[in-house]
Amino acid sequence: MNLQVTDLSKSFYRSPVFHSFSFQLESGEKVGLLGPNGSGKTTLLKMISGIMSIDSGEIKIGENIVNPDESAARKYLYYLGHSVGLYPGLTAIENLSFIAGLYEKNDFSIINIVNKVGLHDTENKLVKFYSQGMLQRLKLATALILNPDILLLDEPLAGLDAEGIQLFESLYTEWRGGGKTMLIVSHDPDWLSSKTDRIIELN
Amino acid sequence: MLIHLILKDLKIEWRSKEIITSMFIFGLSITLIFALAFQVAPGLIHAFASGLLWVVILFTSVLGLNRLFSLEREEHAMWSWTSAPVDRGTVYIAKVFSALIFVLMSELLFIVPFFIFLNLPANFSFFQLALILFLGTGAIVSVGCLISGITLQAGLRDVLIPILLFPSASPVAIAATKCTGFLFDKKPLADWNFWLLILCSFFVVFGLFGYLVFNRIVEE
Amino acid sequence: MSFFNYRNNLIHAAVAAALATINIFIVLTLDPPNLAQGVFGNIFYIHVPVAWSAFLLYFAVMVCGIFFLTKKSIEWDHRGLACAEVGTLFMFLVLTTGPIWAKPAWGFFWPWEPRLTTSLVLFLIFLGYFMLRQFGGNPEQVSRYAAVVGILAFLDVPLIFLSVKFWLPEMQSHPQVGQYFDSANPLPTYLVIFSFISLLVLSSLMVRFRTNILSMKDAS
Numbered sequence: 182m183n184l185q186v187t188d189l190s191k192s193f194y195r196s197p198v199f200h201s202f203s204f205q206l207e208s209g210e211k212v213g214l215l216g217p218n219g220s221g222k223t224t225l226l227k228m229i230s231g232i233m234s235i236d237s238g239e240i241k242i243g244e245n246i247v248n249p250d251e252s253a254a255r256k257y258l259y260y261l262g263h264s265v266g267l268y269p270g271l272t273a274i275e276n277l278s279f280i281a282g283l284y285e286k287n288d289f290s291i292i293n294i295v296n297k298v299g300l301h302d303t304e305n306k307l308v309k310f311y312s313q314g315m316l317q318r319l320k321l322a323t324a325l326i327l328n329p330d331i332l333l334l335d336e337p338l339a340g341l342d343a344e345g346i347q348l349f350e351s352l353y354t355e356w357r358g359g360g361k362t363m364l365i366v367s368h369d370p371d372w373l374s375s376k377t378d379r380i381i382e383l384n
Numbered sequence: 385m386l387i388h389l390i391l392k393d394l395k396i397e398w399r400s401k402e403i404i405t406s407m408f409i410f411g412l413s414i415t416l417i418f419a420l421a422f423q424v425a426p427g428l429i430h431a432f433a434s435g436l437l438w439v440v441i442l443f444t445s446v447l448g449l450n451r452l453f454s455l456e457r458e459e460h461a462m463w464s465w466t467s468a469p470v471d472r473g474t475v476y477i478a479k480v481f482s483a484l485i486f487v488l489m490s491e492l493l494f495i496v497p498f499f500i501f502l503n504l505p506a507n508f509s510f511f512q513l514a515l516i517l518f519l520g521t522g523a524i525v526s527v528g529c530l531i532s533g534i535t536l537q538a539g540l541r542d543v544l545i546p547i548l549l550f551p552s553a554s555p556v557a558i559a560a561t562k563c564t565g566f567l568f569d570k571k572p573l574a575d576w577n578f579w580l581l582i583l584c585s586f587f588v589v590f591g592l593f594g595y596l597v598f599n600r601i602v603e604e
Numbered sequence: 605m606s607f608f609n610y611r612n613n614l615i616h617a618a619v620a621a622a623l624a625t626i627n628i629f630i631v632l633t634l635d636p637p638n639l640a641q642g643v644f645g646n647i648f649y650i651h652v653p654v655a656w657s658a659f660l661l662y663f664a665v666m667v668c669g670i671f672f673l674t675k676k677s678i679e680w681d682h683r684g685l686a687c688a689e690v691g692t693l694f695m696f697l698v699l700t701t702g703p704i705w706a707k708p709a710w711g712f713f714w715p716w717e718p719r720l721t722t723s724l725v726l727f728l729i730f731l732g733y734f735m736l737r738q739f740g741g742n743p744e745q746v747s748r749y750a751a752v753v754g755i756l757a758f759l760d761v762p763l764i765f766l767s768v769k770f771w772l773p774e775m776q777s778h779p780q781v782g783q784y785f786d787s788a789n790p791l792p793t794y795l796v797i798f799s800f801i802s803l804l805v806l807s808s809l810m811v812r813f814r815t816n817i818l819s820m821k822d823a824s
Contacts, residue, residue: 194742195822227604230467234603236744237676249472249599256469265459266467270396276464282388283468307399308459530756534749540739547735548753551728552760555767562771578770586763593759597752600673604745 182243182257182330182362183208184229189238191224198224201238204381206331209360213373216383222366223262225383226333229364230260242331256284258331261320263339269309273300273319276308281326289326298322298348313340321352331362338367385470389478390485396455397486403451407444407490412497414440419501429502434564437498438520438557441491445524446546448487452479453532462536466602476529476598480591483525484518491517508567516567519583520560526587527552530594533601559583607816613809620809623802630795647705648792653800655698655723657807659761661691662726664811666758669751678822679815681747684754685737686814688730690807695727718768725764729757 184206191199198221206212214222227233229240231247231254240247245254260266267276277291295304298318303311311319317340324332338346353376356363367373373380397403418436422429429436456462465475499506531548535541559582566576607613631649668684671677702720703713714720733753740746 192744232463232466232604234600234744234748249603252469252471254469255467258467260463260467262460262463264463266461266463267459268392268396268455268461268464269459270400270455271392275395279388279392280464280468283385283465283470527756530752534736534752535740537745538736538740538749540735544732544736544739548729548732551725551732552756554725555760555763558767558771582763582767589759589763590756593756597673597755600748601752603748 183210184331184362184364185239185241186225186229187239187241189225189228189240190236191221191228191233192236199238203238206362206364208330208362210379211357211363211365211377213377213380214364214366214383215368215370215373215380220383222383223335226260226262226335226364226366230258230333231255232260257329258333259324259327259329260333260335261324261337262333262335265308265316267308267316267319270307272307273304273311273322276319277322277326280323284327286326286328291326294322294325297325299344314342314345317341318345318348321349325352329361331364332356334363334365336366336368338372385474386478386481389465389470389475390481393452393455393478393482394485403448403486404490404493406451407448407487408493410447411440411444411490411494414443415494415498415501422502430504430568433502433504434568435561436502437495437564438560440494440498441487441517441521441560442524442550442553442557444490444494445483445487445521445528446549448490449483449525449528449532449549450542450545452483452486453529453536457536462602472599472602473595475602476533476594477591479529479533480522480525480594483529484522487521487525488517491521504568508570512567512573513564515580516560516563516583519580519587520556520563523556523560523583523586523590524549524553526590526594527556530590530598530601533594533598536602537604555582556586559586607813613812616805616809616812620802620806623805627799627802630799634795645705645708647701649795649799651698651701651705652796653803654694654701655719656800657803658691658694658698658723659726660804661687661694661807661811662730662754662758662761665691665754669754672747672751678747679819681751682815682818682822683811684751685818686811688733688750688754689814690810692727692730692734694803694807695723695730698723699727716768716772718765721768722761722764726757726761729753729760733757 186205187203189199189202190197202225204212214225216222224233228235229247231249234249240254242254242257245251245257247254268279271279273295274291277294281287281289291304292301295301298321300315300318300322303315308316308319317337321337337349341349363377365373365377370380418429418440422432466472498504528545528549531545531552535544535548538544559579562579563576563583566579608617627649631646634646634649664687665684668680668687672680672684699720702723706715706720707713733750736753737746737750740749
């Protein structure tokens with residue numbers, strides 16, 4: 182599934198963050214996003230995922246336009262951001278079931294996935310008691326369940342310990358082998374260039 | 385999908401019981417203040433009882449709506465459905481039903497103390513009272529959920545919700561008070577079905593409007 | 605370039621000034637439609653057309669809101685805000701001239717009469733609208749929220765009016781207003797229509813001027 186961004190414009194407090202910005206991701210391509218703080222990396226991912234509105238322009242996923250009135254485009258992607266995006270008052274399993282239900286996914290085993298990401302002892306704990314690293318693992322579990330065509334990864338290693346980083350690397354290898362399209366944000370240019378086919382620099 | 389979304393809210397509330405408990409206690413506190421404030425002229429309470437009941441319901445609804453939508457703000461939990469292939473109008477309808485359930489449950493809890501503290505007779509049809517409570521509360525939460533959605537990411541949201549909700553819900557206050565007043569006076573349903581129609585119309589108009597615009601107001 | 609450097613705006617301003625001057629002359633010098641009210645009766649020639657203009661401006665806010673949400677052009681947001689500001693100013697005049705007229709006409713300052721009450725409720729909703737504009741967050745989000753509130757406010761108007769109309773049957777719409785539009789003496793009708801036209805020209809000038817300022821502020 183390819184991703185096409187055409188003439189995208191977005192402002193905050195009347196200051197433009199993006200002005201007629203365009204780029205394209207071919208199906209299976211891995212692209213990195215690099216730039217200083219405030220350059221709009223997270224903003225771009227949030228606009229592609231539908232969390233944030235756009236002022237003008239178009240974002241297309243395959244033939245589907247990302248649009249508040251239509252939800253079709255959003256089923257092909259998953260945004261793994263550095264905000265939590267989960268309900269603190271639900272357990273890990275309840276959060277996973279809830280999100281899976283939103284995407285109408287039921288062809289998975291929650292227990293297997295929870296074991297795979299190393300949360301087997303804490304799956305019935307409320308998410309509000311999770312550490313940063315555990316939350317990141319839970320978000321990786323969500324990505325495994327949803328198995329989207331396009332992954333939007335916003336600093337995927339944030340909060341992960343050495344084991345967690347290893348987990349991400351093994352998942353990344355799986356996704357790469359599976360031909361997933363990925364847009365990855367990171368502040369580490371060396372790590373990013375090792376993981377992606379090309380890098381877009383925002384300023 | 386609608387049931388799935390409602391069950392999520394119910395599950396969180398079942399575990400914490402935060403929304404219903406706080407609405408019930410707040411409702412009791414307001415009832416206490418009314419009982420004290422009107423004690424100098426006990427006969428007056430019977431004339432104002434229907435209005436007082438809806439003042440309590442309106443104030444406790446604001447509390448409930450604020451808490452219900454705060455669940456979505458905490459840790460940006462709402463990103464789970466804003467980025468999902470879910471019709472956001474359906475999310476609004478789910479919120480309306482969740483809010484309706486929570487407010488109705490708190491009403492069930494504080495209505496008995498309300499009648500006891502204000503020494504009100506209860507010789508009327510409970511089915512008709514339930515109907516009025518259902519439609520009146522539904523009308524309040526239909527516009528309330530829309531306003532809570534608008535103020536979800538706003539500063540001063542605790543203040544903005546009542547400031548926008550109370551004038552917008554004035555037809556509900558009038559119609560619900562009229563229905564309840566007629567019920568307490570044991571008037572037949574035919575005398576006050578016009579006011580039930582106002583409540584239904586309000587519920588439908590704002591429910592439909594909320595369904596159509598909710599997708600535009602939840603984006604960042 | 606300043607707004608009044610353009611010829612058509614100068615002409616608009618000149619026509620508005622001329623009509624307003626004639627209007628003031630009429631209001632101050634002609635006999636009131638009800639001689640028993642003395643000079644206060646002349647408020648009729650201000651109060652009614654200002655009320656019509658205010659409602660028309662609030663209707664325009666709703667239209668601008670719909671266009672903003674569908675076309676996403678910031679110009680519609682500026683027009684909506686300008687109409688809301690001028691409309692709220694006019695509504696404030698309605699709410700002040702109403703009681704000044706009501707006291708000699710009916711003997712008390714505030715009649716809970718449907719049109720005046722609807723005006724009060726709309727005024728309160730728009731005070732909330734301005735608070736939302738001020739404290740709602742970043743301007744891009746606030747424009748969407750304000751558009752929705754502007755639509756919500758006007759959708760509420762028929763429900764508010766109907767509720768208040770049947771709420772106090774003894775307080776029907778201004779009985780004297782109906783009497784003044786009496787075909788036997790058409791002069792008050794003509795004067796009110798003239799006054800309304802003059803206010804339309806003035807309010808449209810104010811809205812265009814304010815829209816221009818908002819656009820220039822945005823561009824800088």
